[in-house]
Amino acid sequence: MGLFGILLGLGLLVWLAYRGWSVLLLAPAAAMVAAAFAAEPLLAHWTETFMGAAARFVAQFFPIFLLGALFGKLMEDxxxxxxxxxxxxxxxxxxxAVLAVVLAGAIVTYGGVSLFVAYFVLGPMAMALFRAADIPRRLMPAAIMVGSSTFTMSALPGTPAIPNTIPMPFFGTTPFAAPGLGIVASAIMLAIGLWWLRRAEAQARVRGEGFGDDRPGAAEAAAADPLVRERAVAAREFDPAEIRHGAQAPSGPPPALAFLPLLVVVLTNLAMSFLVLPNLDTAFLKGPRWGGITLAAVGGVWAVATALLAGILTLLATGGRRIPELRASVDAGxxxxxxxxxxxxxxxxxxxVVAAMPAFEAVRDWVLGIGGGPLVSLAVAxxxxxxxxxxxxxxxxxxxxxxxxxxxxxAAAQGIDPGLLHRIAVIGAGTLDILPHNGAVITLLAVCGCTHKESYLDIVMVAIVSSVAALAAVILLGGLVGSF
Known part of the structure; x- marks a missing residue:
């Protein structure tokens, strides 16, 4: 019954979340379902197990969510x-045009701009480009996703994307974990994505398929859609409803000033990870005042948070006066x-809560028993x-x-580099998450004014297939030569 309760709770969470119910209510309710079927104390698991884990996550990662969303909003406005x-x-x-959209998305997201901010800016830009080049509008979501939601989210070393920061406290790693393998994975994702888009564009031209019908106002409608919002907020770090708040500058800064905050984020992240933090005297962290933690447990979060803060300060110093309603933009971010x-x-x-259930031992044993060793089982999980x-x-x-x-x-018993676990876990999480019910997919389609029927096959090829190929390559290389 305990295992049935876990599966039932997870099923209810997935089904109702897809229908637009708030995860804030669904997650504890689903956890209580699992606990009830295991005959475990419900209130104790809610207030201690559930809230304890949730509070630890907020304590660890809220600085990155906060600074990342603020940086994205200020970059937009x-x-x-x-x-x-x-x-x-x-x-x-x-x-x-396709390459321009892909590279623009890659640059802004690798530089720290929130994914959904990029969607709402790149969507109208891609629509204008594709219309002028007479490329089918249905390819817009795939082009935006290649640059913003594949290698710059999970593979490129140092990316400040939230999924790349999550393993750091667990594995004691930095955003640059397994950099060589990350670069290999990035190259595979980008190559497959561009190949498919070029192929699709060429086939469309042979068939005489052009841009098609125009659908103005799609981005504005997506920002105001409460169903899009509920599906999106559990997917990434920016609430789409705040896109409408604040005001954008009537014209953008010179290109050099536009790129500068992104460059500062990348360089600060690199410097903090390899130069500053390793040379700091952090022995004080082991004391009871700080909970006996180590630099490895917090260093990655510190590096990304500092990088985003440096990017924000650079942006305010060079272009803060351009933002029409600075306080409103800051509040919205x-x-x-x-x-x-x-x-x-x-x-x-x-x-x-699920992990605390006695029946979870069977799930753990099943996952660890997957053939291929721990790298494969981690990727599958x-x-x-x-x-x-x-x-x-x-x-x-x-x-x-x-x-x-x-x-x-x-990893300790088998001599596996935690950086390799980090990279496999992040790439694995960024693979099959891009299913039809994914909040980022739903938001992107809405921003582009496209439907699943029109655009989802191309998204599968450029995001899922490319990521699976990259993940397989990283597992193979990691298993053969280790992390690099």
Whole structure:
């Protein structure tokens, strides 16, 4: 009965979340279902197990959610994201419209701009480009996803994306974990994505298929849609409802100033990870005042938070006066982080309750018994949970909350670099999470004015197939030569 309760709770969570119910209510309710079937104390698991795990997640990651959402909103309202998109368009021209959209998305998201902010800026930009180049509108979501939601989310070393930060406290790693393998995975994802888009564009031209009908106002409608919002907030770190708040600058900054905050984020992240933090005297952290933690447990979060803060300060110093309503933009950016962090924290709480059930030992044994060794079983676990929850962040946190210590023990016993576990876990979570019910997929389709029927096959090829290929390559290389 205990195992049935776990499956029933997870099924209710997935089904009702897809129908637009709030994860803030669904996650504890589903956790109580699992506890009830196991004849476990309900209130104790709610207030202690569930809330304890959720609170720990908020304590660890709220700075990154907060600063990431604020940085994205300020980049949008200053006109910097639009300026970068216009610069890429001017440089590459209409003949390479697809490449311009892909690279613009990659640059802004690797530089720390929140995914949903990128969607709402790149969507209208891609629509104008594709219309002018007479490329089918149905390819817009796939082009945006290649640059913003594949390798810059899970593989490229140092990316400040939330999924890349989640394994750091569990494995004691940095955002640059397994950098060589990350670069290999990034190259595979980008190559497959661009190949498919070029192929689809060429086939469309042979058939005489052009841009098709125009659907103006799609981005504005998506931002105002409450169903899109509920599905989106558990997927990434920005609440789409806050897109409408604040005001955008009438024109963007010069390209150099638009790129500067992104460059500062990348360089600060690199410097903090490899130069500053390793040379700090952090022995004080082992004292009872700080809970006896180590630098490895917090260093990655410190590096990303500092990088995002440096990017914000750079943006305000160079372009803060361009933002028409600075206080409103700051408020919107801060508010945009609250619902996502609490939604993901609720998923973490659900995972903690499930892991505390006696029947979970059978699940753990099944996962660890998957053929191929711990690298394969970790990839399968993160894939399955991300697929079920429709969230890379949610699935990853549930998996690591339940299995992270077990995999660290295996790594220590078998001499596996924790950085390799980090990279496999993140890429795995960013693979099958991109199913039809994924909040990012639903939001992106709404922003582009497309439907699943029109665009989802292309999304599968450029996001799921490319990520599976990259994940297989990382597992194979990691198993043969280790982490690099």
């Amino acid at each position: 200053s006109g910097a994201v639009g300026a970068i998109a216009e610069f890429m368009t001017a440089r590459l021209g209409m003949r390479r 801060a508010n945009a982080s609250v619902l996502p962090v609490l939604s993901v924290a609720s998923l973490v709480g659900f995972g903690a 993160t894939n399955l949970l991300a697929a079920l929850t429709g969230s890379a962040s949610g699935g990853l946190t549930i998996a690591l909350e339940a299995l992270g210590p077990t995999y660290m023990a295996i």
